[in-house]
């Protein structure tokens with residue numbers, strides 16, 4: 001144990017006759033302590049294996065309450081000339097340690113990012129594993145084909161709102177509110193008086209009002225009906241509206257386009273029948289049925305044992321609709337159709353239950 005000589009006791013204290021004591025303060029030599037501490041701290045800095053370890057060393061040695069700060073507190077008890085020497089040494093030690101700390105930090109940062117880089121390294125040339133590519137839904141596949149076909153024949157593809165007004169879904173299509181035909185399509189009404197469109201026919205009116213005549217357009221889209229679901233009926237399904245308005249359009253134009261549509265989608269002969277049908281927005285109106293391709297016409301759940309599936313109702317646009325769109329029915333006429341797109345996809349791919357199409361069942365969807 002070293003003995004530290006304290007400053008001479010002021011004369012005044014002698015004269016006052018106060019108790020004179022010889023102070024003995026147990027203290028290791030601070031200069032030696034600084035040297036020892038510097039050596040061991042340098043060792044610890046170099047031995048730090050991570051940035052976190054290094055930070056611990058820094059706080060223990062160089063921190064505000066660290067060992068160097070602790071030593072400096074003992075300087076007050078030193079002789080002034082020793083104090084100056086110790087102070088200088090302390091500053092040198094601090095500078096040495098700080099530099100060594102920064103060097104070690106830079107090297108650790110480098111190696112840690114090297115390690116991370118190695119750990120996170122990705123070989124971009126490795127072929128992907130277990131990725132199941134998606135594919136186009138069968139209804140969308142048929143829709144895409146129909147769009148391409150009609151575009152090639154000079155039709156434009158239009159869209160319309162799924163939430164419709166009473167006016168566009170019914171009134172403008174010659175179905176006033178007291179008309180019994182409103183009951184043909186069970187409607188989802190909204191509390192504000194709007195409705196979910198029951199068919200794509202409102203787009204006929206919107207198109208003619210917006211673009212006028214002559215007009216060739218199709219409008220694929222989703223429609224909604226509040227009805228019982230079975231093998232061939234959904235509450236939500238797809239239709240493609242089609243319309244051509246010009247001068248002197250006749251039923252033969254209509255039949256030509258229907259034939260072109262069906263032979264393009266099926267790529268082979270399919271049996272259809274045309275029979276009279278009633279829709280207030282066409283006159284004359286027809287039902288075009290296809291012989292059921294699920295059972296070959298023998299009768300099944302899809303065709304309700306009839307051998308026929310209602311697919312493509314159509315007709316010549318009613319003069320009242322032409323007039324409701326602001327056109328002169330004496331000058332303009334046309335044909336319109338409302339293809340059951342979901343049912344067409346069923347026939348095309350021999351799907352025997354319409355509910356599969358929106359089931360989200362991957363065992364079903366992955367077949368396409």
Ligand code: FA5
Nearest residue numbers: 199201233234237310311312313314336337338340343
């Ligand atoms: C209409 O919706 C008329 N707007 C079609 C039309 C347009 C006629 C232009 C004349 C001129 P319909 O309600 O029959 O008509 O429906 C048309 C087609 O949609 C049907 O032939 C059928 O293929 C399909 N369809 C009707 N209800 C359902 C349903 N619940 N689920 C699946 N498909 C349906």
